[in-house]
Amino acid sequence: MIDFEYHSPTSLDEAFSLMDQYGDDAQVMSGGTALVLMMKQRLVQPGHVIGLRKIPVLSSIASDGDGAVRVGALCTQRQMETDPLVRQSLPLVADTYSKVATVRIRSMSTVGGGLVHGDPNQDPPPTLIALGASVVLSSKGGERVVPVEDLFIDYFETDVQSGEILTSVLIPQAPAGSGAVYTKFLPRTADDYATVSVAAIVDADESNNCRDVRIVLGASGVTPIRAKEAEALLRQRPLTEENIRASAAAVKEAVDPLDDFRGSADYKRQMAEVFTRRAVTQALSLGR
Numbered sequence: 221m222i223d224f225e226y227h228s229p230t231s232l233d234e235a236f237s238l239m240d241q242y243g244d245d246a247q248v249m250s251g252g253t254a255l256v257l258m259m260k261q262r263l264v265q266p267g268h269v270i271g272l273r274k275i276p277v278l279s280s281i282a283s284d285g286d287g288a289v290r291v292g293a294l295c296t297q298r299q300m301e302t303d304p305l306v307r308q309s310l311p312l313v314a315d316t317y318s319k320v321a322t323v324r325i326r327s328m329s330t331v332g333g334g335l336v337h338g339d340p341n342q343d344p345p346p347t348l349i350a351l352g353a354s355v356v357l358s359s360k361g362g363e364r365v366v367p368v369e370d371l372f373i374d375y376f377e378t379d380v381q382s383g384e385i386l387t388s389v390l391i392p393q394a395p396a397g398s399g400a401v402y403t404k405f406l407p408r409t410a411d412d413y414a415t416v417s418v419a420a421i422v423d424a425d426e427s428n429n430c431r432d433v434r435i436v437l438g439a440s441g442v443t444p445i446r447a448k449e450a451e452a453l454l455r456q457r458p459l460t461e462e463n464i465r466a467s468a469a470a471v472k473e474a475v476d477p478l479d480d481f482r483g484s485a486d487y488k489r490q491m492a493e494v495f496t497r498r499a500v501t502q503a504l505s506l507g508r
């Protein structure tokens with residue numbers, strides 16, 4: 221491990237002035253589950269680590285009107301799985317976070333750290349994008365709000381700029397009566413990263429015509445991918461088995477998976493189709 225100095229600010233202002241003082245030689249840390257590994261592997265070598273844990277304003281979970289929930293960036297992934305408000309208002313979110321790694325990892329890793337890490341294989345981003353969630357990025361100069369859909373730029377690269385801290389995430393509820401699913405294809409072990417994952421939200425009327433649909437894939441490219449073509453093949457159409465199959469087939473064109481030890485790109489492309497079909501079918505059955 222490299223030598224570094226650890227700072228523990230108790231307010232955002234103090235954190236911003238430390239970031240200002242140490243510039244590129246500083247890295248903020250939340251749970252440390254990703255950062256410490258990267259430091260051990262010498263992928264990053266900050267001289268100053270700014271821990272965010274003692275900043276109380278980052279740790280709240282609260283209603284934000286219309287069923288939406290605002291989550292502080294320092295909330296752990298385990299809190300997202302167990303918090304009563306999240307479980308009641310955002311059951312898809314609680315279920316998705318329960319599928320991240322193991323309880324030990326979830327108890328340390330945070331909502332904000334997970335998003336800024338920008339690993340395309342992570343579980344929460346597809347669900348947060350499907351729900352239309354947004355993040356607040358705060359800096360000395362003010363705040364900006366970025367939809368989670370626009371946060372991921374490239375492989376392990378996000379739109380978070382130097383001097384910015386992700387402070388909260390606003391997560392809207394799924395439409396009333398809709399069905400929502402997060403499926404994670406795990407052919408190896410139960411605590412692995414996904415080989416392919418799909419979040420699907422289906423809002424259908426009484427005759428099973430599709431009012432709206434969101435389909436977002438993880439582990440299927442260098443960022444999470446919203447399958448807009450596949451959505452368009454269902455929106456305002458009957459949700460028949462044939463239409464769902466045609467929509468899922470379109471996903472194969474949208475994804476661009478990487479070859480790795482979890483499977484070849486071609487295998488993952490085929491699994492993206494299979495798991496999209498299953499996710500949409502299951503979401504439809506859970507609605508109303």
Ligand SMILES: Cc1cc2nc3c(=O)[nH]c(=O)nc-3n(C[C@H](O)[C@H](O)[C@H](O)COP(=O)(O)OP(=O)(O)OC[C@H]3O[C@@H](n4cnc5c(N)ncnc54)[C@H](O)[C@@H]3O)c2cc1C
Pocket residue numbers: 247248249250251252253254255256257272293319320321322325328329330331332333334335336337341342343344380384385386387411412413414
């Ligand atoms: C063994 C193992 C298994 C895993 N399996 C899974 C899995 O199955 N599914 C899954 O989704 N994830 C998995 N993960 C990844 C895990 O979810 C991430 O490591 C975690 O989310 C990172 O959160 P953290 O709070 O620990 O971030 P940190 O390690 O503290 O930080 C990560 C990065 O974000 C930056 N950062 C942190 N907080 C902020 C902030 N508020 N504002 C700006 N920048 C910030 C840091 O500088 C760093 O670059 C696994 C990790 C491990 C170690």
